[in-house]
Amino acid sequence: MCNEDGFIDDNNTSGLIDKIGVYYWFSIDSKNQRLIAGVGEARMETAIYTYQFTPCKSVKSFLESLQSVELMPNSTVKPLRLLRDPVTWTVPLYVKTMEELTMDDIAEGYYMPKANLSAVSQQLYESIGGPNFQLDTPEFPDFAKAIQHSIVTPGLWCYERLLAKATEFTKEPNPAETYLRITLGENNGDSPGIPYVMEIWPAGNYSPVHNHGGADAVIRILHGSIQVSLFPYLSADGVDPFAIADFGFDDVTWISPTLNQVHQLRNVGTEACVTIQCYMYESNDTRHYDYFDYIDGDGSKKQYEPDSDMDFVAFKSLMKAEWDAVEASAAAADAARMAIITSILSSPESRLPRRWWWCLPRWWGDTRHE
Numbered sequence: 229m230c231n232e233d234g235f236i237d238d239n240n241t242s243g244l245i246d247k248i249g250v251y252y253w254f255s256i257d258s259k260n261q262r263l264i265a266g267v268g269e270a271r272m273e274t275a276i277y278t279y280q281f282t283p284c285k286s287v288k289s290f291l292e293s294l295q296s297v298e299l300m301p302n303s304t305v306k307p308l309r310l311l312r313d314p315v316t317w318t319v320p321l322y323v324k325t326m327e328e329l330t331m332d333d334i335a336e337g338y339y340m341p342k343a344n345l346s347a348v349s350q351q352l353y354e355s356i357g358g359p360n361f362q363l364d365t366p367e368f369p370d371f372a373k374a375i376q377h378s379i380v381t382p383g384l385w386c387y388e389r390l391l392a393k394a395t396e397f398t399k400e401p402n403p404a405e406t407y408l409r410i411t412l413g414e415n416n417g418d419s420p421g422i423p424y425v426m427e428i429w430p431a432g433n434y435s436p437v438h439n440h441g442g443a444d445a446v447i448r449i450l451h452g453s454i455q456v457s458l459f460p461y462l463s464a465d466g467v468d469p470f471a472i473a474d475f476g477f478d479d480v481t482w483i484s485p486t487l488n489q490v491h492q493l494r495n496v497g498t499e500a501c502v503t504i505q506c507y508m509y510e511s512n513d514t515r516h517y518d519y520f521d522y523i524d525g526d527g528s529k530k531q532y533e534p535d536s537d538m539d540f541v542a543f544k545s546l547m548k549a550e551w552d553a554v555e556a557s558a559a560a561a562d563a564a565r566m567a568i569i570t571s572i573l574s575s576p577e578s579r580l581p582r583r584w585w586w587c588l589p590r591w592w593g594d595t596r597h598e
């Protein structure tokens with residue numbers, strides 16, 4: 229083993245991939261005495277090759293003695309980064325706080341403890357993870373309903389804005405491949421675009437496959453549900469997702485510079501989904517790449533500059549005005565129905581048998597928002 233001969237595993241059938249944007253990882257795990265290679269993000273889900281040593285002290289001490297990785301002088305391999313820890317298990321996608329985590333959660337590895345997120349992601353979580361960070365509030369309890377109504381009603385703002393964005397990611401109009409970005413606050417320069425974005429996903433809509441400028445991010449579901457497909461790397465050649473996960477109300481997921489960075493969101497539900505996303509560069513990120521790269525309808529890699537469809541305060545006010553108009557219209561319709569019924573019942577010519585009166589409320593009952 230301690231010589232310059234190459235190690236060839238005759239049983240291995242996987243290896244290099246001929247796709248644009250591909251990169252690889254290699255994990256040396258002295259504790260578990262295991263070598264693993266993979267494609268794209270360094271995680272078990274993308275592993276393509278594992279070599280398990282027969283555990284013994286000499287192998288362990290050899291692996292522990294490794295101090296550096298050197299490339300051959302004429303190597304075409306371009307090192308990207310050195311990660312401290314070996315790849316050992318599947319990365320949990322759902323975040324839970326200390327108050328929520330159980331012993332079973334830790335043992336099963338299904339949830340990411342908030343405390344295990346990066347310092348930056350924990351900071352983001354602290355901003356949007358609180359109990360009062362809700363879409364529907366006492367002063368506007370029908371905010372979610374108002375958004376849904378605005379999405380499906382021609383002439384209202386969400387409907388028209390989505391229509392106008394039908395060519396955002398494609399040359400040919402594709403109304404399903406877009407969503408609304410409602411921003412909270414200003415761009416402080418420490419994130420791609422404005423750091424806090426409320427995203428609105430109509431039923432059936434989806435994003436292109438995209439990355440996040442190498443930033444940290446935390447995403448919380450404020451209403452409805454969203455399906456997230458994760459990809460090992462961003463490629464114009466098309467890559468299959470290695471994981472698909474569904475997130476419902478109040479679920480929180482995360483993105484780091486090296487994990488969960490490439491994804492596609494899709495609303496597979498029957499009503500609008502509303503999420504809050506927040507982004508921030510790591511403190512050691514001196515590049516501050518201000519774009520999300522994405523794959524467009526022709527399969528080309530493009531830059532997307534995270535923009536804003538409207539400021540949150542203005543949007544909430546607009547949705548309230550649209551919803552108030554709906555309520556006023558419904559109230560007027562109710563009043564008109566009531567007037568007609570009252571007129572019929574009070575008419576001396578009314579032939580409506582008294583025993584039918586009990587069902588009247590069903591005739592003129594609330595049919596709003598259908």
Ligand SMILES: [Fe+2]
Pocket residue numbers: 438439440491
């Ligand atoms: Fe995204």
